[in-house]
Amino acid sequence: MVSMKDISAVCGVSVATVSKALNDQNDVGKETKKRIRQVAEEMGYFSNSAAKMLKTNRSYNVGVLFAHEDYSGLTHDYYAFVLDSLKRTVEEKGYDITFINTAKQKTGALSYLGHCRSRGFDGVAIVCTDFYSPDILELVRSDIPTVTLDHLFNDVCAVMSNNVHGMQELLTYVYEKGHRRVAYIHGADSSVTQSRLASFYRTAGQLGLTIPDEYICMSPYRDTKGAYLQTMRLLHLQEPPTCILYPDDFSAFGGFNAIQEMRLRVPDDISVAGYDGIRIARHIEPTLTTLRQDTAELGRQMGEKLISLIENPKTTLVETIVVEGHVFEGNSVADINEKGEQHAVTDHI
Amino acid sequence: MVSMKDISAVCGVSVATVSKALNDQNDVGKETKKRIRQVAEEMGYFSNSAAKMLKTNRSYNVGVLFAHEDYSGLTHDYYAFVLDSLKRTVEEKGYDITFINTAKQKTGALSYLGHCRSRGFDGVAIVCTDFYSPDILELVRSDIPTVTLDHLFNDVCAVMSNNVHGMQELLTYVYEKGHRRVAYIHGADSSVTQSRLASFYRTAGQLGLTIPDEYICMSPYRDTKGAYLQTMRLLHLQEPPTCILYPDDFSAFGGFNAIQEMRLRVPDDISVAGYDGIRIARHIEPTLTTLRQDTAELGRQMGEKLISLIENPKTTLVETIVVEGHVFEGNSVADINEKGEQHAVTDHI
DNA sequence: GATACTTACGTAAACGTTTAACAAACAAAA
DNA sequence: TTTTGTTTGTTAAACGTTTACGTAAGTATC
Numbered sequence A, B: 001m002v003s004m005k006d007i008s009a010v011c012g013v014s015v016a017t018v019s020k021a022l023n024d025q026n027d028v029g030k031e032t033k034k035r036i037r038q039v040a041e042e043m044g045y046f047s048n049s050a051a052k053m054l055k056t057n058r059s060y061n062v063g064v065l066f067a068h069e070d071y072s073g074l075t076h077d078y079y080a081f082v083l084d085s086l087k088r089t090v091e092e093k094g095y096d097i098t099f100i101n102t103a104k105q106k107t108g109a110l111s112y113l114g115h116c117r118s119r120g121f122d123g124v125a126i127v128c129t130d131f132y133s134p135d136i137l138e139l140v141r142s143d144i145p146t147v148t149l150d151h152l153f154n155d156v157c158a159v160m161s162n163n164v165h166g167m168q169e170l171l172t173y174v175y176e177k178g179h180r181r182v183a184y185i186h187g188a189d190s191s192v193t194q195s196r197l198a199s200f201y202r203t204a205g206q207l208g209l210t211i212p213d214e215y216i217c218m219s220p221y222r223d224t225k226g227a228y229l230q231t232m233r234l235l236h237l238q239e240p241p242t243c244i245l246y247p248d249d250f251s252a253f254g255g256f257n258a259i260q261e262m263r264l265r266v267p268d269d270i271s272v273a274g275y276d277g278i279r280i281a282r283h284i285e286p287t288l289t290t291l292r293q294d295t296a297e298l299g300r301q302m303g304e305k306l307i308s309l310i311e312n313p314k315t316t317l318v319e320t321i322v323v324e325g326h327v328f329e330g331n332s333v334a335d336i337n338e339k340g341e342q343h344a345v346t347d348h349i
Numbered sequence C: 001g002a003t004a005c006t007t008a009c010g011t012a013a014a015c016g017t018t019t020a021a022c023a024a025a026c027a028a029a030a
Numbered sequence D: 001t002t003t004t005g006t007t008t009g010t011t012a013a014a015c016g017t018t019t020a021c022g023t024a025a026g027t028a029t030c
Helices: A004-011 A015-022 A030-043 A049-056 A077-092 A112-119 A134-140 A163-176 A191-207 A224-235 A249-261 A295-311 A340-347 B004-011 B015-022 B030-043 B049-056 B077-092 B112-119 B134-141 B163-176 B191-207 B224-235 B249-261 B295-311 B340-347
Strands: A061-066 A096-099 A123-128 A146-149 A157-161 A182-186 A216-218 A243-245 A271-276 A289-292 A320-323 A326-328 B061-066 B096-099 B123-128 B146-149 B157-161 B182-186 B216-218 B243-245 B271-276 B289-292 B320-323 B326-328
Touching (some): A004 A015, A015 A030, A112 A134, A123 A134, A134 A146, A157 A163, A157 A295, A163 A182, A163 A191, A163 A243, A163 A289, A224 A249, A249 A271, A295 A320, B004 B015, B061 B077, B061 B112, B077 B123, B112 B134, B123 B134, B123 B295, B163 B243, B163 B289, B163 B326, B182 B224
Parallel strands (some): A061 A096, A061 A123, A146 A157, A157 A320, A182 A216, A271 A289, B061 B096, B182 B216, B243 B271
Antiparallel strands (some): A289 A326, B289 B326
């Protein structure tokens, strides 16, 4: 590996001058700088980031925490898209992304914080994990700039998809399509689930909907089998719903299966709506009506906030950034208004 | 940050002794070692990987190249699953994963190789990219241990899904189900496409199938619209196929849409098969018959080969590891044998 | 009791940078 | 002519490790 020392020898200047030339400092002559840079180029010089890091305490590297739970993490559409956008954003600003090691190492099982300290990450993004583990708490309480996704800690920046508005918009959409008997299969307990469920009830109240208890039930996120079973249950009620909301798009497909098995059709016999807006949902007929979360924006906001936190620690607000999602109108929700056209007209008044 | 120096001061020993104690060398007393380790723990010591790296020229960090093409990269099921498995594998062996920066940086636009040199990656995994770019060539020709996925370079380890066997198995499966008029919509040109296409023709020949030219056409990978159009074309042929093979599962869904639009049913009226085995395909009725690639194994093999290449450069073979995929039997391919049962019996002979 | 070996620790240089402090040369201002 | 300032460069220490080598004491061997 060619180092600054080699360049300095060739150019007949000191190492310090080479360093300054390559870092474009202004206390080095124009001609000298030009020559040094040219020689560096010719010799195939690459800065040694370890040495630079050792001196400057800056790694230009951010850690990303991505837990390996079943059916989540990298292989989850939502998180993968957010990560993709986050990656683009920070890379454009000259930062790299390293995964925070989530494996129990043979030697001494480093904690998350330990790993971050050791690697010298300038900041960390917590994308997907069990937010209640002590390891995570230790990390977010440290002085390392941190941004979380869809979870709120005290004094930690968070980027959140607006689940309250999202559910409100989705339920309102369904309501305006004429549905009055709406069931909601929600996901397993988490802050996201809480937000959506609360918003569901509040919106229902505002719209004057009464939701029987048996219309509300739980099925874990991305569990098609669970969604299938709950859908079956709902379809067998004395007064079944006209529309079912699912915890996510994946689950909605589980619902599809149950509906199909009952020889019913979407949306003619029953309407369904998902949540997330995964790509495949827009490519299968009937296309799924769903609340599409803005993953590109979520990732971008995370990246920009994190970099800002790193580069301007004093002036960057510790805040929660809320990103709006919007209903993607597929054709899985039927318009069952008796006067559909008229309704459409009044919409424009 | 607490350093070895701090520990040495507390313990009243030299920095060298601390280093040796923490690295579990055996030229330091048992008691001393114990005490040093305890103090390190208490003081919250974490090794500075930059310093260690600078001295040892080992980063315990591997670079992963993951290009941001549309509809590929992180957001592609196949690659995401491989990456997930790769990540687990190398993390278990104490390595971290850093993405190789694919963004044009403002300052000096580092090449891939430059980036790797600068970061001091112990090895790189090339998962998904344009293998023909000069930047990639420069990288694979360097002395950095490298493993590629689904692409072969001279003197570079590769892990490949067996596209030849895969297509053979798939076409044979379809044949045994009684299909004689099989169309194949293949993906855009690449070595993977070449392999599959060649295998398709060879297998067809062996089975005695004659494939009319109009049964073979191209639609880009993961392009539902393209697959839709080609499917439409095939369905309007004077003698349409009884089964259509798609470049990938995603495309197969595009085919579904066309079939549905024509008021035909899968598999009753026409059979379809995908390629890849993405998760969603197993959760939608009719479940898709597809050649499921073993992403977990692909990632694991990549990781193990790479680590081996790093740790035992002399004794590690430069080879191509082939991973088998297998037909996932959904219910999108009908059995149209006139004597279906009899055929099933002879299967067991 | 001399020799050799082992154990346990210290010394010091090195890895490749950055940067504060300094210095020489020259120009401009007084 | 002296002072002051600017430009361009050097020196040397420092970042936190690792490791070859040295050394002093203790133990075993003859």
